[in-house]
Amino acid sequence: MSSDTPYCNQSLAEAWSTQPLAAGFLLGLPELGTFYPYSPSPAASDAAWSARSKQAFGADRVAVSAALTDFMAPLGITEPQRRNLALLAREGTGVVITGQQPGLFGGPLYSLHKALTAVVEAARLSERGRPTVPVFWMATEDDDWAEVASTTSIDRSDNLRRLTLGASPCSCQYVGAVPLDRAVLDALLDEVAEALPSGEHSLTLVETLRGQCAAASTFGEWFARCWQALLGETGLLLLDPTHPAMRAQVAPFNELLLDDPLGPTRLAAEAGAALELLGYKPGTHRAADLCAFYLIEDGCRRRLTFDGTHLNTASGTRLTPAELRKRLANDPTIISHGVLTRPVAQDYLLPTAGFVLGPGEIAYAAQVAPIYDHLGIARPHLLPRRSLTLVPPKAARTLEQYHLRPCDLLVPRETLISRVVRDQEGAETTAVVETARAAIAAALAPVIDHASAVDATLAKPAEGLVNRFGSELEKLEKSVQRALRQRAEVHVRRLSAAHAWLAPDGRSQERVLGMLPFLAVVGPTLVERVQQAVASTPWDQHGVVQLGHE
Numbered sequence: 001m002s003s004d005t006p007y008c009n010q011s012l013a014e015a016w017s018t019q020p021l022a023a024g025f026l027l028g029l030p031e032l033g034t035f036y037p038y039s040p041s042p043a044a045s046d047a048a049w050s051a052r053s054k055q056a057f058g059a060d061r062v063a064v065s066a067a068l069t070d071f072m073a074p075l076g077i078t079e080p081q082r083r084n085l086a087l088l089a090r091e092g093t094g095v096v097i098t099g100q101q102p103g104l105f106g107g108p109l110y111s112l113h114k115a116l117t118a119v120v121e122a123a124r125l126s127e128r129g130r131p132t133v134p135v136f137w138m139a140t141e142d143d144d145w146a147e148v149a150s151t152t153s154i155d156r157s158d159n160l161r162r163l164t165l166g167a168s169p170c171s172c173q174y175v176g177a178v179p180l181d182r183a184v185l186d187a188l189l190d191e192v193a194e195a196l197p198s199g200e201h202s203l204t205l206v207e208t209l210r211g212q213c214a215a216a217s218t219f220g221e222w223f224a225r226c227w228q229a230l231l232g233e234t235g236l237l238l239l240d241p242t243h244p245a246m247r248a249q250v251a252p253f254n255e256l257l258l259d260d261p262l263g264p265t266r267l268a269a270e271a272g273a274a275l276e277l278l279g280y281k282p283g284t285h286r287a288a289d290l291c292a293f294y295l296i297e298d299g300c301r302r303r304l305t306f307d308g309t310h311l312n313t314a315s316g317t318r319l320t321p322a323e324l325r326k327r328l329a330n331d332p333t334i335i336s337h338g339v340l341t342r343p344v345a346q347d348y349l350l351p352t353a354g355f356v357l358g359p360g361e362i363a364y365a366a367q368v369a370p371i372y373d374h375l376g377i378a379r380p381h382l383l384p385r386r387s388l389t390l391v392p393p394k395a396a397r398t399l400e401q402y403h404l405r406p407c408d409l410l411v412p413r414e415t416l417i418s419r420v421v422r423d424q425e426g427a428e429t430t431a432v433v434e435t436a437r438a439a440i441a442a443a444l445a446p447v448i449d450h451a452s453a454v455d456a457t458l459a460k461p462a463e464g465l466v467n468r469f470g471s472e473l474e475k476l477e478k479s480v481q482r483a484l485r486q487r488a489e490v491h492v493r494r495l496s497a498a499h500a501w502l503a504p505d506g507r508s509q510e511r512v513l514g515m516l517p518f519l520a521v522v523g524p525t526l527v528e529r530v531q532q533a534v535a536s537t538p539w540d541q542h543g544v545v546q547l548g549h550e
Contacts, residue, residue, distance in 0.1 A: 011026075155194065176240065353380070
C-alpha cells in the first residue's frame, strides 16, 4: 500500500483492464489483428497513413476547411487555428482527430485529455515533416441528454457536488440543438459558485462561465464556446457535424449507405459474433432490421428500420431508399450518424492520420472495422488517448503524509480509511492482539495434546476453545480499532478529501470529475500543464500530474 513515490507505475493496459478489448489492443494480442490492423504505438502511423493517403478522400478538403471556418468564425478564430485551417486546405495535410459529446461545462476530464492528445500527436507528426492538424469532433447529434447534462465538481469542503442543467428536451432531440433557458442557466451558475473548491480562480471562473453562456443560444454552441476559450490557442479545430455546410459535405457518403441500408448493422453483428468466439463482449448489439443511421424529422433524430423495400420510422414515415436519396439531394441535413457509421463518415470527410480514442470507443472500433472496408474507406491509425490523474496540492500532501499513490485510492472510501487508519493508529493494537493470540495458542497446546491423548473425541472441543478465544480477541481488536478511529478524525478528513479528488466514489478521476474544480484551483494554466503531461507521458502508461504547490 505504501510507496515513496506518488506515481503508480501503472501501464495503460492495466488502467483500462475493465475493458478487455481495449487492453488486448494495447497489448497487441495477435488474435485481434483482424479488428486492429495497426499497432497503437505512434510509431506505427506511417503504415496507416500510406494506406490512407492513397485513398481519394470523398470530401473536398478546401470545402471542409471552409465549412470549419464558417462554423468557428462566431467563436473568434485564434491565430493558431487560422494557420491550421489554411494548412488543412492544402494537399498532403493530415488530421489527428478525436471527439466527444458536448458536456456540461466542458464534459468529463477525459475529454480534455483526448483533445490534448490530438494536439500533441498532430504536433509530433508535423515535426517529423508530415503536416498535420488536430480536430475535435463535437458529437452534437447524440441524443442521450442524461449523459451530457451533468458534471461533478468538488466544493470548498472537499465534498463531491453533482451539477445538472435542468432542461427536459424531447428524447429524440439531439443534444447540440437543445435551447438554453436563461433562468435555468442563472440558477445553475449560482449553484456552481457554491460547488467550487477554495481557490483564487473560483470567482473569475464563474464570471467567465456567465459570459460564455450569455453568448450562446443552444447547448452545442455553449459547449463550443467553453471549448474555444480553453483550447483555442492550441490550434485545435472544432467540428460540428450538424452544421449545414458540414452536412452538405458528407451527403455523398450518406448516399453510399443507402445502397445497402443494413450493411453496417450486418457487418457489426458478424464482427461481434467473431469477438464472442474469442471470449470478448461486443461493444454494441443492434436489431437485425435497425439501420446504423438516423432520419432527422422536425428537429428529432428518429431510428430507421429497413424491411427490404422501405425505410421506416416509429412516427410512421415510410420511404424507399430511392425516395430518401431524393430527399437527401434536396436537404443534406436529414441524415444523422450513430456509433457504427460516425467514425467512417468522419474519415470520408477528413484525411485522418490518427484517431484518438478512449477504451470504450476502442471496443466499438472492432465492430466498425469491416464497415470501412465495405464502404471503400481506408481505416485510420487508432491512438489511445492519454490517461492521467491530476493531483492538486492538498491531495499531494496527503499522499506524501500517508505514503500513498493515487492508484492506491481506487477502492471504496471506507476501505481506504479503514486500511490507512489501521496502519497509522492501529499497528500497536494489532501487534498486541497477535502476541496474545500466539500466547493463548501456546498455553493451550499442552492441554489440547493431553485431552486428545486421553480421548481422541476431545480433540475438536479442545480446538474449539482456541477458536473461541481467537474470536473474542478479534471482537476486542475491532472495538479498540473503532475507538482509535474516533480519535483519528483528522486522518479521516484528509483521506476523504484526497479520495474525492483522486478517486471519487472509488472510480477513475478522469471519468467522474469535470474540469471545474481544477480550473478553480489552477486557473487557465490547467491546459498548459495537462498538455505538457500528455507530451511527456508514454502512450502506453497512465500518467500522474502534479498541479503545483500552495
